[in-house]
Amino acid sequence: xxxxxxxxxxxxxxxxxxxxxxxxxxxxxxxxxxxxxxxxxxxxxxxxxxxxxxxxxxxxxxxxxxxxxxxxxxxxxxxxxxxxxxxxxxxxxxxxxxxxxxxxxxxxxxxxxxxxxxxxxxxxxxxxxxxxxxxxxxxxxxx
Amino acid sequence: xxxxxxxxxxxxxxxxxxxxxxxxxxxxxxxxxxxxxxxxxxxxxxxxxxxxxxxxxxxxxxxxxxxxxxxxxxxxxxxxx
Numbered sequence: 001x002x003x004x005x006x007x008x009x010x011x012x013x014x015x016x017x018x019x020x021x022x023x024x025x026x027x028x029x030x031x032x033x034x035x036x037x038x039x040x041x042x043x044x045x046x047x048x049x050x051x052x053x054x055x056x057x058x059x060x061x062x063x064x065x066x067x068x069x070x071x072x073x074x075x076x077x078x079x080x081x082x083x084x085x086x087x088x089x090x091x092x093x094x095x096x097x098x099x100x101x102x103x104x105x106x107x108x109x110x111x112x113x114x115x116x117x118x119x120x121x122x123x124x125x126x127x128x129x130x131x132x133x134x135x136x137x138x139x140x141x142x143x
Numbered sequence: 144x145x146x147x148x149x150x151x152x153x154x155x156x157x158x159x160x161x162x163x164x165x166x167x168x169x170x171x172x173x174x175x176x177x178x179x180x181x182x183x184x185x186x187x188x189x190x191x192x193x194x195x196x197x198x199x200x201x202x203x204x205x206x207x208x209x210x211x212x213x214x215x216x217x218x219x220x221x222x223x224x
Binding site: 031047048049050052053054056078089090110113114115116117118119120121122132133134135136 | 149151152153155156190193197200201214216218219220221222223224
């Protein structure tokens with residue numbers, strides 16, 4: 001299941017869906033709006049997306065994850081619009097019979113999302129300026 | 144042919160528009176669209192060489208021909224997650 005939403009992420013609901021007797025392992029990754037980046041202080045993040053294409057690409061990522069690993073459940077939800085500090089902008093849940101697949105799939109999904117999905121982050125800095133984040137290949141931030 | 148290019152994020156901010164209308168010769172490629180876009184909106188220069196393009200919500204290569212009625216979008220480097 002993949003979803004784009006303008007609402008706060010309901011992580012309890014996502015875990016509830018993924019936690020079944022079929023899955024001995026459930027992994028949840030949250031990308032959270034962080035206060036400091038390269039010495040600058042963030043007030044808030046904003047996210048824009050080419051929604052039709054982002055949904056297609058996310059669905060493709062889920063398909064590919066399910067091909068690479070045997071997953072009992074695979075959920076990716078990305079929040080759009082304003083995301084306050086400390087709140088999640090993205091959730092990835094992978095559930096599998098044993099933990100190796102769940103850990104590997106969740107890591108692969110967030111890494112692939114960050115490379116391919118047409119979603120963009122805007123930093124709203126504490127000094128009042130804003131920047132759209134468009135990293136070139138030598139500028140990729142710490143994974 | 145008249146082509147409308149959707150802009151997002153930093154590209155939309157630089158151009159001051161969310162869509163740009165361009166005139167392209169029939170059979171033009173994405174690479175040629177990129178050049179025409181740069182001529183029409185030179186303020187996009189910082190992002191355009193690093194941007195990909197999408198045709199009907201699928202990533203396209205520079206040699207991809209631009210279909211007459213397709214949805215075209217400029218995809219500057221992404222930063223989701």
